[in-house]
Amino acid sequence: MADLVLTTSVLEETKIQIENVLIKAGVNTVILIDEAGNVVAACGHRTCDLDTTSLAALAAANFGVTSQIAKLIGEDDFALLFHKGKKDSIHFARISTDLILVTIFGENVSLGLVRLRVAQLAKTIEKAFGQNN
Amino acid sequence: MALINLSKKEIHCKIVYYGPGRCGKTTNLLYIYNAMNNQARSKMLTIETKGERTLFFDLLPLNLGKINGFDIRIQLYTVPGQVIYEATRKLVLKGVDGLVFVADCLKVRREKNRESFQDLHRNLFEYNLTTEEIPIVLQFNKCDLVPTPIPTLTKEELEVDLNSELNTKVFEAAAIKGIGVFETLKEISKRTIHYVATKHLSINH
Numbered sequence: 001m002a003d004l005v006l007t008t009s010v011l012e013e014t015k016i017q018i019e020n021v022l023i024k025a026g027v028n029t030v031i032l033i034d035e036a037g038n039v040v041a042a043c044g045h046r047t048c049d050l051d052t053t054s055l056a057a058l059a060a061a062n063f064g065v066t067s068q069i070a071k072l073i074g075e076d077d078f079a080l081l082f083h084k085g086k087k088d089s090i091h092f093a094r095i096s097t098d099l100i101l102v103t104i105f106g107e108n109v110s111l112g113l114v115r116l117r118v119a120q121l122a123k124t125i126e127k128a129f130g131q132n133n
Numbered sequence: 134m135a136l137i138n139l140s141k142k143e144i145h146c147k148i149v150y151y152g153p154g155r156c157g158k159t160t161n162l163l164y165i166y167n168a169m170n171n172q173a174r175s176k177m178l179t180i181e182t183k184g185e186r187t188l189f190f191d192l193l194p195l196n197l198g199k200i201n202g203f204d205i206r207i208q209l210y211t212v213p214g215q216v217i218y219e220a221t222r223k224l225v226l227k228g229v230d231g232l233v234f235v236a237d238c239l240k241v242r243r244e245k246n247r248e249s250f251q252d253l254h255r256n257l258f259e260y261n262l263t264t265e266e267i268p269i270v271l272q273f274n275k276c277d278l279v280p281t282p283i284p285t286l287t288k289e290e291l292e293v294d295l296n297s298e299l300n301t302k303v304f305e306a307a308a309i310k311g312i313g314v315f316e317t318l319k320e321i322s323k324r325t326i327h328y329v330a331t332k333h334l335s336i337n338h
Contacts, residue, residue: 004134004136005333006139034134035134035227036134036136036147038147038228051176053194054192057208058180061190
């Protein structure tokens with residue numbers, strides 16, 4: 001697992017993409033993290049009052065755990081990792097091998113739209129980080 | 134896996150406290166949490182479980198100030214020590230930049246120390262890492278029990294078991310009283326930042 005060095009240009013480009021593709025679609029908060037649980041980028045309305053450090057650590061752990069569960073039942077990985085709450089829901093998606101995109105959204109946004117936009121965003125981020133490293 | 138954010142000028146490193154069950158890994162973190170001021174520390178995250186054992190991990194994020202204009206942010210993790218939680222330990226080790234191996238000074242725990250140390254090597258190997266590459270320090274915890282009638286291991290015995298090949302710095306500690314806790318943290322932070330910085334940035338001190 002290589003260290004991640006973030007340049008300003010990649011980070012800014014990633015944030016713009018997250019804003020355009022997900023935040024503008026009505027998503028509350030998007031956090032891009034690495035598999036070690038570090039916050040790479042946080043966007044959205046609630047990032048100030050959210051404990052992003054803890055969320056990143058737990059999200060990375062959650063992702064790791066579900067991958068292990070998948071392996072136990074003979075799957076490589078689960079394609080959809082999603083928790084539904086009363087008001088807010090959270091969606092996790094792997095981007096390339098080292099990054100995880102965490103999307104928090106309310107009832108006003110459908111899961112289908114989130115999945116579609118995340119899939120679209122994943123390609124852009126993967127390309128940006130691929131060129132970076 | 135350190136994260137170096139050139140935009141915010143931040144370096145994030147992950148230090149994992151490893152060791153057998155009940156050796157005092159969480160106690161180390163709790164002492165650091167209670168002793169540091171609010172500006173330097175963030176909220177300590179402990180995953181609620183029944184009883185005192187760590188089921189998944191504890192996390193304590195710290196800000197260690199600036200070096201060469203970079204904000205140093207360190208995340209301290211503990212692993213569950215009990216043998217059966219091997220899969221979880223491996224997950225927590227993902228992206229580790231520095232290690233503290235906490236050994237238990239109690240004589241009855243000698244075998245557990247060795248087992249955990251071997252387990253650490255095995256798990257690191259699966260991430261293509263070795264203790265020669267990753268910064269590591271040893272902490273011999275519960276040294277305050279040495280003068281009591283409870284049978285304890287001598288420093289030499291622990292050195293033979295754990296440090297004969299490693300040859301790293303050793304700290305005698307009593308984490309519950311805070312003895313040796315900050316000395317250990319200081320040394321591993323220094324080594325970890327040096328390791329990360331020399332790899333990626335032109336910082337040699």
